Amino acid sequence: MATNSYISIAMAVLLMAASAHVDARTLLQAGTSIGIKGQDIGGFVLASDVNGYPEVNLDVCDIKSLVESTPPNFEDAFTIYAEGKNAFRSSGRARTLMNWATNPELADDPFVQPYIAEYNEVLFLESFVTELNGTTFLSEDDDRAAALYATLRSTVSVLYMMHEMDVAMARTALNELDDDTGAPHALDEAYCIWAGDTTGECTPLGLAKEAAQAAGLSNDLQAEFLELFLAMQVASRSGDSDAFNTARETFINRGIVLPHIQLILSIAQQFTNDDGTDAVATAVDPATTAQASAYAYYRTILPLIQEVSSFASSAIEDAINISGAPQEDAFAIIQEAFLSVLSSFDLSIDDLGDFAPVLPPPQDECSYEGDFRIKSVSCPNFVIAASLGCHFKTVGLRKSFFAKGERSVWQLDQAAGDYGTITSARDCPNNVLSATSKPSLATRGQFMISPVTAGNCDTVNLVAQKATSKGAYLAANKLCTGLRWTKSGDSSTAQFTITSA
Numbered sequence: 001m002a003t004n005s006y007i008s009i010a011m012a013v014l015l016m017a018a019s020a021h022v023d024a025r026t027l028l029q030a031g032t033s034i035g036i037k038g039q040d041i042g043g044f045v046l047a048s049d050v051n052g053y054p055e056v057n058l059d060v061c062d063i064k065s066l067v068e069s070t071p072p073n074f075e076d077a078f079t080i081y082a083e084g085k086n087a088f089r090s091s092g093r094a095r096t097l098m099n100w101a102t103n104p105e106l107a108d109d110p111f112v113q114p115y116i117a118e119y120n121e122v123l124f125l126e127s128f129v130t131e132l133n134g135t136t137f138l139s140e141d142d143d144r145a146a147a148l149y150a151t152l153r154s155t156v157s158v159l160y161m162m163h164e165m166d167v168a169m170a171r172t173a174l175n176e177l178d179d180d181t182g183a184p185h186a187l188d189e190a191y192c193i194w195a196g197d198t199t200g201e202c203t204p205l206g207l208a209k210e211a212a213q214a215a216g217l218s219n220d221l222q223a224e225f226l227e228l229f230l231a232m233q234v235a236s237r238s239g240d241s242d243a244f245n246t247a248r249e250t251f252i253n254r255g256i257v258l259p260h261i262q263l264i265l266s267i268a269q270q271f272t273n274d275d276g277t278d279a280v281a282t283a284v285d286p287a288t289t290a291q292a293s294a295y296a297y298y299r300t301i302l303p304l305i306q307e308v309s310s311f312a313s314s315a316i317e318d319a320i321n322i323s324g325a326p327q328e329d330a331f332a333i334i335q336e337a338f339l340s341v342l343s344s345f346d347l348s349i350d351d352l353g354d355f356a357p358v359l360p361p362p363q364d365e366c367s368y369e370g371d372f373r374i375k376s377v378s379c380p381n382f383v384i385a386a387s388l389g390c391h392f393k394t395v396g397l398r399k400s401f402f403a404k405g406e407r408s409v410w411q412l413d414q415a416a417g418d419y420g421t422i423t424s425a426r427d428c429p430n431n432v433l434s435a436t437s438k439p440s441l442a443t444r445g446q447f448m449i450s451p452v453t454a455g456n457c458d459t460v461n462l463v464a465q466k467a468t469s470k471g472a473y474l475a476a477n478k479l480c481t482g483l484r485w486t487k488s489g490d491s492s493t494a495q496f497t498i499t500s501a
Helices: 002-019 022-028 054-068 074-083 096-101 104-108 115-118 122-131 141-172 183-195 204-214 222-239 241-271 288-308 310-320 331-343 349-355
Strands: 369-374 380-387 395-399 411-416 433-434 440-442 447-451 457-468 472-478 483-486 496-500
Touching: 054 074, 054 096, 054 141, 074 096, 074 141, 074 395, 096 122, 096 141, 104 141, 115 122, 115 288, 115 483, 122 141, 141 183, 141 204, 141 222, 141 241, 141 288, 183 204, 183 222, 204 222, 204 241, 204 440, 222 241, 241 288, 241 310, 241 331, 241 349, 288 310, 288 331, 310 331, 331 457, 457 483
Parallel strands: none
Antiparallel strands: 369 380, 369 411, 369 496, 380 395, 433 440, 447 457, 457 472, 457 496, 472 483
């Protein structure tokens, strides 16, 4: 009687899952697997049994909870990594993240080849994880926790998912099309790693949803990626290698590269405080944890970026600078590097959402040639002025009466809509207005002078070519005590009048 009751409960849970989505942990607690042949997981009907694959992400979530607890419990976290907890094969043996990271078959996968070349070892995944089991690589617990979660959720899960997808691709080419043992079976495994039960945060799909939301875009992504997996499933059953490869390539670009770009840009914004100062140097809202997280996520796509542009890849890695403080203007450097490679992955600037640089609309013909004074619209009688003395590099707002002479004179030579330098008339080595975290003078820097309204060349926005994490538009602060950056030129604080000096 007790056994029949247990079976009835399990059947009821399965019926609930079919009619109203039940998450994997609920099913697991009821003793029911969700990797069963014929099961519909978010619109993808499994062609075969893949027991345990949809639940491995629960191990990632449990590890995250352990290392983020107070005090952090790394010992139990690494036990789950090595021995498993939530995911089991039909034989009863656990599926583990360590099995994924140490599987020698990874060395044969087309997707993994650039990674082996970049990291110079076959078992690079295991190395990434084990270096966090101790304080040699990262000394702070918060940093280790962030890097471990990112490594398991991203690098290990993504690489093993692509291992299964590459197996499916190879079997499709070899016409090994049996649902239970051929290409469709391997694709089932890839899908279950990708999606889990489609609700969890610890899957690659959960990462993609988080990244899209951070970018201000829709995170309702299941339909977009379901279409790609269904295309691969049809191809894996018909032996259509070309169709499989096309869907796979699109998935890599939009399911792996794009979410990681979005997420890394989101994290890079945490490298500076609200006032634009370096968060690591000031120990205010420390950026080291953000660095650890960004570094771990970037390792998932670094070899792909490296194949397209070694310059962009190095720029991103140097800006994050895991061995020290992030570079000044790290966000702008990372943003510019990613922008330079988007087209190589069939991505556009619109895919970056809120992380795309704000470009001003086309302008009427206005030109600025000669010496000018630049006055704030929101702070009457205040002009942009350079510091006194060449040993200072600051630039700020000063009342016109107190900023007479060359310090408030700026040399321009450009047409509206073009980028050019805004150069102080004072005779100093660092004389060019620059888009550093705080507006300052340097040896180089480019700005677009953009009239606010058509037909009025005098009232303008000053738009930096290299955006900071706070934006590209130069603006006065609300107290009229200095300059800052903003992401829009609509406010009067970001508007200035230009008059001949």
